[in-house]
Structure formats: structure tokens, C-alpha cells
């Protein structure tokens with residue numbers, strides 16, 4: 103029986119010729135990552151188990167991104183614990199304020215991830231098992247997996263004006279639901295992929311989890327190679343699915359059908375065309391996060407905001423995801439455009455994405471945000487609302503004060 | 513070993529109600545295990561017994577207390593039609609044996625006498641005289657469960673200089 107891309111990568115890391123979905127395997131890891139919230143839990147596990155070595159000081163990565171620069175004493179204490187640990191074990195990839203960026207944006211940018219590699223990250227929502235696993239994985243460099251089955255997403259057609267990877271993934275989640283890919287891989291394919299930039303693909307893969315998926319994965323093509331050329335110097339292997347790979351189902355996505363899309367509260371699957379939000383008055387826009395804080399996202403926002411000002415009563419919060427995106431925004435003049443439009447530009451941080459700091463919402467407030475989750479209370483008060491959108495839609499909505507399709511303001 | 517049978521979607525709030533989560537004590541957790549759907553669970557379970565359940569066992573919050581409470585109750589294995597993903601991971605990490613076998617989960621009745629061969633994955637219902645086949649655990653998972661879970665087994669292996 104043939105294997106999917108994900109199955110091939112897992113088989114390679116388990117030292118097996120073949121794996122099938124449902125099989126339990128033990129796989130070597132290329133990278134283990136934690137952030138300022140999950141690393142302390144993992145460090146506690148690591149220390150209480152009495153380990154005194156990490157498996158590879160180059161392959162344990164810690165990024166201080168969620169509540170940094172520290173918003174309170176608790177977060178300061180957590181970061182300090184990470185800092186001490188990183189120093190003690192000589193971690194080569196410890197990213198603190200001044201050089202950090204949001205983990206999922208930073209790692210690809212720094213070339214720390216490459217095709218065919220197996221990486222685990224302790225994610226804030228899975229910290230109970232993530233912590234034990236990450237604590238264990240930091241010591242051992244391997245962990246166990248249940249090999250996932252897969253859904254193939256076949257992309258065809260051409261992107262419409264203003265449409266980006268964010269619109270595609272919101273549309274897809276709207277179609278299959280937040281548990282549409284539960285525990286499975288979402289494997290993308292089709293001639294439509296050439297329409298998707300690396301930023302589009304990173305956004306899409308980032309939100310695969312919002313459809314319940316274990317991972318989202320794209321085949322390597324020229325666009326990928328171009329992205330990797332400057333960033334990854336070590337050797338890597340591209341894995342393509344076998345002709346006979348088994349998919350539980352195939353979802354057809356025609357780009358011609360997809361227009362700018364917004365997910366209404368309180369689930370990412372509540373996706374509707376942006377044009378239906380004309381009467382929804384908003385108080386804030388947030389442009390940033392691991393989903394949409396890359397330079398292409400900043401560019402999309404700047405192109406819309408240029409020469410405009412936010413509507414009265416709307417706050418605009420722009421957060422480049424990494425230090426280098428921040429610097430590019432200055433060089434390319436985007437920061438001036440944002441400031442002229444009445445926005446603020448923050449140092450990289452997760453901040454408002456998880457209701458941490460830098461833009462928490464009060465009761466009754468509404469925000470159009472380029473982040474990835476719009477659960478109850480995600481960005482602040484349980485009576486606040488988050489509408490998920492692309493940077494272009496968020497920017498356009500900031501200008502009018504209502505959810506707006508970008509074509510209305512250009 | 514005797515089977516204790518439950519339905520679909522047994523969630524972690526039922527397995528160990530949130531009001532007892534402040535406790536880290538396994539015995540204390542075990543004494544409240546399943547009490548909201550089966551008041552007598554703690555009293556009737558004998559060491560080595562198994563739980564048989566339907567779909568999506570262990571859904572809900574990701575608390576590790578749930579498999580800990582089950583294991584500390586003396587349950588030697590949970591057989592279900594399917595498990596919630598985080599429960600699955602937590603159970604194996606803390607060393608609780610779990611088997612996915614829809615046929616066995618459907619047909620085994622409450623109080624049936626059951627035996628399980630973990631090497632072959634064979635589940636025998638001695639009361640009904642029926643045999644079911646689950647996928648056996650690979651060697652490393654078996655070792656992990658025998659050694660008391662992920663952390664314990666890792667400590668064991670890393671000390672060996674693995």
C-alpha cells in the first residue's frame with residue numbers, strides 16, 4: 103500500500119520502510135520547540151525526572167513570544183526559568199526579546215525547519231501532554247506517534263484579486279468543520295498550488311489544526327525551493343505521496359470559488375464572504391500573529407491602508423511577527439503608512455492573539471483579527487467578539503469601521 | 513478479569529469530575545473515578561478488571577488525571593470503539609493499556625469475564641466464548657506500559673545509556 107507525504111516522513115524517522123495509518127511508532131526528532139508558557143512546564147518535568155542532558159543543544163529551541171516583553175511578574179518569572187535552563191544546557195537556539203519572533207513565523211524564517219523533518223512543538227493548548235512529551239523529548243530526542251490517516255485537498259483554479267492563503271483556509275474550515283480533519287493530515291496538492299506563495303502556504307498549514315488536523319503539508323516545488331535557498335544550508339529530502347497513497351477523502355477546492363472570507367465568532371468554521379459583514383461595527387483591528395505576521399501580510403495591509411485613516415473609534419494594532427519583518431516594515435516605509443493611518447506598531451509578540459496583552463478586548467467589543475482562533479473570550483472578555491480575516495480585509499475594515507471587502511476601499 | 517461497560521462519549525469530566533482535580537493523590541482520584549455515571553464503580557472494581565466503552569472515550573479536557581484515576585482504580589485495560597486523541601496519548605504516557613477494537617467494544621457485555629493477550633492483541637470473552645482481534649502494541653509501547661509510563665521508561669532507558 104502506498105504512503106502519504108506525512109507517512110513517508112514518519113517512516114523515515116522511525117527507521118521503517120513502511121507505516122500505515124493507526125500504527126504506533128517511535129520516531130527520532132529533528133527539532134523540539136517550546137515557548138515561554140510551555141517550556142517551564144517541560145523544564146519542570148525534565149528536572150523532576152532528574153535528567154541532566156538535553157539530546158542535542160542545537161535541536162532544542164525555545165522562543166519567548168507569548169507574554170513578552172514580560173507583561174507581569176508571573177510571565178517574567180517563567181521567562182527567567184527558560185533563560186536559566188537555556189544557559190545551563192547551552193541551547194544554541196534560544197530566542198529572547200530583541201531577537202525573538204512568534205515561534206511558527208520565526209523557525210521557517212531562520213531556516214530551522216526544512217522539508218522532510220520531524221518537529222514537535224509544545225503548543226499552548228495541548229500542554230498537558232505536550233509538557234510531558236516535550237520534557238521527555240528534550241532529553242531523548244525521540245517520541246511516539248500514532249501514524250495519521252490523511253485527507254487530500256486538491257487545489258485548482260486561479261486566485262481572485264485580494265484573495266490570500268487566509269481566505270482559502272477559512273473557506274476550507276467552513277467547508278469541512280473544526281473537526282473535519284480530526285487527527286488526520288491535510289495534504290495539499292493540485293495545479294492550483296502554483297498560485298499560492300510561501301506566505302499563503304505557511305498561513306494555511308498554520309491553521310490546519312483549526313480543522314482538527316494533526317498537520318497540514320504541501321509538496322516541495324519551485325516556490326518552496328526558492329524560499330529555502332537562502333535559509334537552509336543543510337541537506338534535506340523532499341517526500342512526495344505515492345500514486346497509490348490512501349486518502350480517507352478528497353476535498354476539491356476551486357480557487358475561482360473563493361472570495362475574501364471572514365469567520366464569525368465563536369468558531370473558525372463560521373466562515374462567510376466578507377461582503378456579508380457590512381453591518382457589523384467594529385472597535386479594533388489586529389494584524390499580526392503566527393498566522394499572518396509575515397512581510398507579505400504587512401505589505402497587503404500597507405497597500406490597503408496607504409493614504410487612508412482608521413475610522414473614528416477604531417483602534418489599529420499591527421504586530422510584525424519577527425524582528426526581521428519589523429525591520430523590513432521600517433525599510434519599506436510600511437511603518438510610516440501604518441502610523442499615518444492612526445495605527446500602532448508593536449514589537450513582535452503573540453500579545454492579543456490569546457488575550458495576553460497589547461490589545462485585550464472589553465465586554466461588548468468587536469475585533470477583526472488576522473489571528474487563528476475566535477473562541478469565546480480568546481482576545482479578552484467573554485462577551486467580546488473576534489472575527490478572523492486576512493490582513494487585507496482587516497485593514498479595509500479598519501478604514502470603514504465595519505467588516506469590509508478590500509475592493510470597497512481601493 | 514471482569515468488564516465494566518459504558519456507552520459513547522464518556523468524557524474526562526465523568527471519568528474524574530473537576531471538583532476533585534486539586535488532588536494529586538492517586539488513591540484519592542481513584543476513589544471518585546466514574547462516580548457521576550456509576551456510583552458503585554470504586555466499590556465494585558477489582559484489580560485487573562477492564563473498562564469497555566463506545567466511541568470517543570476520554571473526550572473533553574486534556575487532563576492527565578483521567579487515565580491516572582482509571583489506572584489507580586486497578587483497571588488493567590480500557591477497550592473502546594475509539595478514543596479521544598489526547599486521552600489516548602495521556603493514557604499511554606502514564607502507562608495505562610488501551611485497545612481500540614470496535615467489535616469487542618460492541619459485543620462484550622457488562623460483567624463478562626474477559627482475558628487479553630497483549631502480545632498478540634487477542635481479546636477473549638470467556639462468558640460468551642468469543643474471540644476478537646485488536647492490533648497488538650509494538651514492543652516499545654509494551655515496554656513503556658510495563659515500566660510505568662513514558663517518563664519512568666525514559667529514565668530507565670537513558671540510564672542504560674540508550
Ligand code: SF4
Nearest residue numbers: 204391392452455456
Ligand atoms: S500568535 Fe497566537 S496562535 Fe500563534 S503562537 Fe502566538 S498565541 Fe499561539
